[in-house]
Amino acid sequence: MHPKKIDVLVASVALACVLAAPALGAAAPGASVPQGGVARWAGLAAKECGIYGKRYAAVDAICYYPIDLATSLGRHQIALWDQDGKQHLGFVQVEEGIFLEEDIELPPDRLRYVDISPADSARAAKEAAETAKILGGQGGVAQFSFPLGPPAHPLPQGAEDFGSVRTFNGKYSSLHTGRDYPVAEGTPAKAVADGTVVLAADQFFSGNSLYVDHGGGFVSMIFHLSSLAVKTGDTVKRGDTLGVVGSTGRTTGPHVHLGLRWLGKRIDPGFLLASPDLLPAVGPMTAAKPKAATQAPAKKKSKRTGKPAEDEG
Numbered sequence: 001m002h003p004k005k006i007d008v009l010v011a012s013v014a015l016a017c018v019l020a021a022p023a024l025g026a027a028a029p030g031a032s033v034p035q036g037g038v039a040r041w042a043g044l045a046a047k048e049c050g051i052y053g054k055r056y057a058a059v060d061a062i063c064y065y066p067i068d069l070a071t072s073l074g075r076h077q078i079a080l081w082d083q084d085g086k087q088h089l090g091f092v093q094v095e096e097g098i099f100l101e102e103d104i105e106l107p108p109d110r111l112r113y114v115d116i117s118p119a120d121s122a123r124a125a126k127e128a129a130e131t132a133k134i135l136g137g138q139g140g141v142a143q144f145s146f147p148l149g150p151p152a153h154p155l156p157q158g159a160e161d162f163g164s165v166r167t168f169n170g171k172y173s174s175l176h177t178g179r180d181y182p183v184a185e186g187t188p189a190k191a192v193a194d195g196t197v198v199l200a201a202d203q204f205f206s207g208n209s210l211y212v213d214h215g216g217g218f219v220s221m222i223f224h225l226s227s228l229a230v231k232t233g234d235t236v237k238r239g240d241t242l243g244v245v246g247s248t249g250r251t252t253g254p255h256v257h258l259g260l261r262w263l264g265k266r267i268d269p270g271f272l273l274a275s276p277d278l279l280p281a282v283g284p285m286t287a288a289k290p291k292a293a294t295q296a297p298a299k300k301k302s303k304r305t306g307k308p309a310e311d312e313g
């Protein structure tokens, strides 16, 4: 090929990439991440990370980018600042998450969670307002590392129920923003990382509930405990017993519900209980659509109408 022709070809490819992502160079590193997932950018001795216009601490010199389960699909810019203060830019390509629909039959003694009285409804709304203030996280130094500690030991395989829309007794729909693990009644529930208990309370939907702030905008929550072993304001260490597994609140039986918020984003705990090496890595990407997206099983389209409630538990 004539050298000049090559130049023209390179120039047109570069232009196409610039048009697709105006803020980034043609060779910007990226990662393809499902809704509810977390991308990982390692190898640059990271000090701080940026996404959604927020700047936050790196974890063990690695940047992680939490993607809310309802994040809009497509490219989102990310940043990494290394130990020398140099900024690196990249992107995450958000792909559609696979979320199930579940029909759940609550027993007769739990029908108050299906036909919710005005008093219970008011109570739940008050609790939701209280927890909303907590779930953004306090920021500060990150007191966690990955993988997180298991919320119970041994931890059985969780259901693929993160992000599922649940319909209770054919009537009441709710979005499930955590994961349920079938742990036996009476098992100790454990802290997934060091932190501070920012709320320990009996709540309508989630029963005896714990919210632990781990710094760096990261909050974990464990629900449905039969009893609590800590109180609001307590400092805890990873692996500390926080309470006893039970079935309080809207449940069909004993289990651990683990929920996570990072920068306020609802992410799948399954990803952070496994090795961080398994997370989508930010690196060189081609313009081609990632394989994972085309190979994903066809998503069952919802037959239901209306938006499910975003009550926790």
Ligand SMILES: [Zn+2]
Binding pocket: 176, 178, 179, 180, 257, 258, 313
């Ligand atoms: Zn749950």
